[in-house]
Amino acid sequence: MRILVIVNVYRPDLGGGVLFADFLEGLVDRGFTVEVRCAYPYYPEWQDKTGRNGLAIAESVEGRVRVRRFGLFIPRDAERLGQRLLHEASFLLSLSRVLPAPGEFDLVMAYCPLVGGLAYGVLASRSTGAPLWLNVQDLAAEAAASAGIVQSGGAGNMLLRIQRWLFNRAHVWSTISPVMRRRLLPLTRHDQPVHELPNWLHGSLRDAILEVAEVPRPLPTGPIRLLYSGNIGGKQDLLVFCRWLAGTDADFVFDIRGAGSGAEAIATWLAEHGDPRFSLAPLTDEAGLARGLAACDLFVVTEKAGAGDSFIPSKLLPAFGTGTAVLAVCDATSPLGTEMAEAGCGPLYTWDALESLAGLLQNPAKLRDVLPQWRAAAKQRGLRYDRDQIIDRYAALIRRRVAGEQSNE
Structure with missing residues (x-):
C-alpha cells in the first residue's frame, strides 16, 4: 500500500x-x-x-x-x-x-x-x-x-x-x-x-530519556529550577511570563532553551534587564533535553491567552517520559489546560491568576510536599501515549x- x-x-x-x-x-x-x-x-x-x-x-x-x-x-x-x-x-x-x-x-x-x-x-x-x-x-x-x-x-x-x-x-x-x-x-x-x-514520544528521544532514568531526582533545597525548551514565538507569550516572573522576589533559576521568531526579543530583554536568575541558550539535542528535564523541578509550558489549539500532548511528552512536573500557564479550557487538569502532573495557572504562582515559588517547603505526587502523575500519564x-x-x-x-x- x-x-x-x-x-x-x-x-x-x-x-x-x-x-x-x-x-x-x-x-x-x-x-x-x-x-x-x-x-x-x-x-x-x-x-x-x-x-x-x-x-x-x-x-x-x-x-x-x-x-x-x-x-x-x-x-x-x-x-x-x-x-x-x-x-x-x-x-x-x-x-x-x-x-x-x-x-x-x-x-x-x-x-x-x-x-x-x-x-x-x-x-x-x-x-x-x-x-x-x-x-x-x-x-x-x-x-x-x-x-x-x-x-x-x-x-x-x-x-x-x-x-x-x-x-x-x-x-x-x-x-x-x-x-x-x-x-x-x-x-x-x-x-x-x-x-x-x-x-x-518518538524513538530517539525515548532512548535519550532512558539514559537518565536512574539519575537521582532530589527535592529542591535551594533555588527552584525551572526549564523551558521549545519554540519561542507569538503563541507562547514567554516574554510576558518572564517579565512577570522577574517582578517577583522568588528564589529560582530559569533555564530557557529555544529558537524562533520571539527568541531575539527574549535575548534583548535579558541583556537589558540583567537578572541573573534567567539564562537563554539555543535548543539542545535530545540528550541535552533529557538531562535538563532530569535536573529541573518544573518544566514550564506557556501559551498565550486565547491561543486555542496547539501541539498537545506533544509539548508535555518529554516531561511525562522523565516523570517531570509541569508548570503550565494557559487558558484552563485549552487543550493544554485540559490535559494538565486530567493528568494532575503539576500546577496550572491562567494569566490572570499568576499571583498564586508567586506564592508557590516563594514557598519551597510546599513545593517539596507536592513534587513527588506531580512527578508520579506525569510518569503515569505518559503510559497513555x-x-x-x-x-x-x-x-x-x-x-x-x-x-x-x-x-x-
Whole structure:
C-alpha cells in the first residue's frame, strides 16, 4: 500500500519533524511504502540550515522512507502576515511542480497547520485519484490570529473560510487531542470521520530519556529550577511570563532553551534587564533535553491567552517520559489546560491568576510536599501515549479507508 505524505517539517527539524519521521518509519515497518514531500530543514530557527533551500528538488531515502525536499520562502520575520502568506504560497507552488500520476498512490496524507501543504495535498489527491487524509496538528487560521500575525477581522475571516474549504476536500480527518476533535467536528460538511490519534514520544528521544532514568531526582533545597525548551514565538507569550516572573522576589533559576521568531526579543530583554536568575541558550539535542528535564523541578509550558489549539500532548511528552512536573500557564479550557487538569502532573495557572504562582515559588517547603505526587502523575500519564499502539491504529484505519470502509472510532 503506497502513501504520499505532505508536511513542511521533517527530521532533523523540530516542531514535529522528528516525530513525523518516526511515524512514517513506523508505517514502513508495518508494510506500507511511504514517500514524504517536505521542505529543506529550517524550523524552528527560520533559517536555511543546510544551505540548499532553493529551486532544486533533493531526493533521498531515510529510514526506508523516500524523502523529496522542496524549496520555499523562509520569512525573515515570521510574525508578519505578508511574509507568512508568501511562505505558504511558495511551498504550494514549489510542490506543484511535481504532481503524482494517476494511481501512483493509494492514499495522500497532508499535515496542517501549513495550509500551502494542505492545498497541494488536495491537488495530489485529485491527480492520483486517492483519498485525502487531513492530519490536524494545529489550526492554521486560529494560530495566526492568536499569535498576532493576523490583525484584522476581515483577513482572519477570509483565512478561516479558506481553511474550512480545504479541510472539506479531505475524506478522513484526524487530530491529536479530545479538545481539538471537538473543535473540528462542527467544521465537517460531508460526514467525514474525525479520529483522535495523539502524538507520542518518538524513538530517539525515548532512548535519550532512558539514559537518565536512574539519575537521582532530589527535592529542591535551594533555588527552584525551572526549564523551558521549545519554540519561542507569538503563541507562547514567554516574554510576558518572564517579565512577570522577574517582578517577583522568588528564589529560582530559569533555564530557557529555544529558537524562533520571539527568541531575539527574549535575548534583548535579558541583556537589558540583567537578572541573573534567567539564562537563554539555543535548543539542545535530545540528550541535552533529557538531562535538563532530569535536573529541573518544573518544566514550564506557556501559551498565550486565547491561543486555542496547539501541539498537545506533544509539548508535555518529554516531561511525562522523565516523570517531570509541569508548570503550565494557559487558558484552563485549552487543550493544554485540559490535559494538565486530567493528568494532575503539576500546577496550572491562567494569566490572570499568576499571583498564586508567586506564592508557590516563594514557598519551597510546599513545593517539596507536592513534587513527588506531580512527578508520579506525569510518569503515569505518559503510559497513555504508547508509540506502537497509536501507529497500529493509524495503520488499521488507513487500510480500512483504502479498502473503501469508513470508521469514526
